Amino acid sequence: MLHLRLIVPSDRTEEVVDTVEKTVGAAHLAVVPGAARNPSGDLVLCDVAREAGDELIGRLRELGLEHDGSIAVDSIDLSLSKRADEAKDDAPGEGADAVLWEHLTDATHEESTLSVTYLAFLTLATMIAACGVVLDNAILIVGAMAVGPEFGPLAGFSTAVVQRLPRLAWRSFIALIVGFAVSMALTVLFSLFMGGIGLFDRALLEGERPNTAFIYNPDAFSFVVAVLAGIAGTLSLTSAKSGALVGVAISVTTVPAAANAAVALSLSEFGQAWGSTEQLLLNLLGIILAGTLTLFVQKALWNNQRKRTTRKSAA
Template sequence: MLHLRLIVPADRTDEVVRLIESTVGATHLVVLPGAARDPAGDVVMCDVAREAGEGLLSGLQRLGIDHSGAIAADETGLTLSRRADQAEKDAPGEAADAVLWQHLVEETHEESTLSVTYVAFLAIATMIAACGVVLDNAVLIVGAMAVGPEFGPLAGISTALVRRKPKLASRSLLALVVGFAVAMALTVGFSVLMDAAGLFSAAKLEGDRPNTGFVYAPDAFSFVVALLAGVAGTLSLTSAKSGALVGVAISVTTVPAAANAAVAFAYGDTTQTVGSSEQLLLNLFGIVVAGVLTLLAQKAFWARKDRKGRKGPKSGTGTKPEAA
């Protein structure tokens, strides 16, 4: 369930109440007249099934409540109520499949911010991966993949393309390009230092690497895996199944490819530099394509479901009819 807390201008409260009452899956409606001070207005609260949340939030935005008042929505960890159980039963679809578009935009906006922390994580991940490719150590490669934060900007680009948010697209693209450029430049310097310390060598990089040689040899499977990872990652964001993101992170070779390109560049190995760069770009492109297609499919699916998410005003008993 989602818990909505609204600040509504007094002259719009009746409209908001009617909207909530007409939304299948909404319950626990509370109106506190004049309770809000900044901005001034009435406080309206309700709970709504997650699968009906997007329709209600969109309706509130059409009424301009996000401009004239305020809209706050939180996930409720536990709700013990027969009305809540009935609301979730009446709402069309399943909560795990629901997409809260505004929440997705806000989340990807935060995850795609070009910050010192973001660049630091990406640079550290790339350096760990550099150690992995030189040592041909799969454990280090997997660890580097898990540390890398690059899926945030990739999800931001996909979301921006579907939702037509040019600012989010430019912000995400900037984080992606600058982040990888800085991380790879720092990894080149890191490789030079490791070579001076006798820990890296051209012979290790160019030797037989059965565990990590794939990072500079892109093929059709690279794109297929990127597509599948993009679908899984997008679904994990829209359904709040964030645990799946770890699996997504360690299934694509973005960070290892960037690391291998940086180390190869430090040693002047043009073949591996170009091959790794192609692997990196192929994975990035595949994830974005998969993310866009997944979001478009979800958008179409829930547009049809949303048409079923309306009902007439509640009866005097306050009960809801069974969903068709």
């Protein structure tokens, strides 16, 4: 269930209440007249089944409520209510399959912003991975994958394509390009420093690396894994299974590939630098394609489910 907290201009409260009451899957409606002060108006509270949430939020936005009032949405972890159970049964589809497009757009917009924090995490992840590739240490590589924040703008770009949001697409594209460019440039400097104090050298990079050689040797599996990870990551964002993102992060080779390219470039190992760059581009392409197609399929399936439910209700 989702909990909606609405601030509504007093002269439009009845319209909003009527919209909530007509939404299949809504429950626990409460109105507190004159409770809101900034902006002024009435406070309207309600719960709605997750599978009906996107429809209700969309109708409230059509009323312009986000401009004249406020729409706040929280997830309810526990709701002990017979009426809530009935609302979930009445709503079409399953809550786990529902996509809250407004929430997804807002979340990916924040995650795909080119901020100092985003650059710091991506740079630190790339530097950790640089140590991992030189030492051929799989633990460091996995740790770097988990730290890297690059899935945010990748998901943002896919969402922007499906929702036709050019600003979000451009923002996500800039975050990816500038983010990797800055992190790789700083990792080159980091690698030169580590080489200067005798911790990095070309012999380590060129030696046998059974745990990390795949990073600069892309093949068909690189693209297949990226596609699968893109699907899993997108599903985790659009459902309640957000814990799956950790698994996604440590199954793709974006950050390690960027790190290996940076270290190889600093040590004039141009063959590995090119191979790692190919690996990076393959992973980025696979994730974006898979994420975009997954969202398109989810949108089509959910729209079809809602149409079937509407027909049954009309009959």
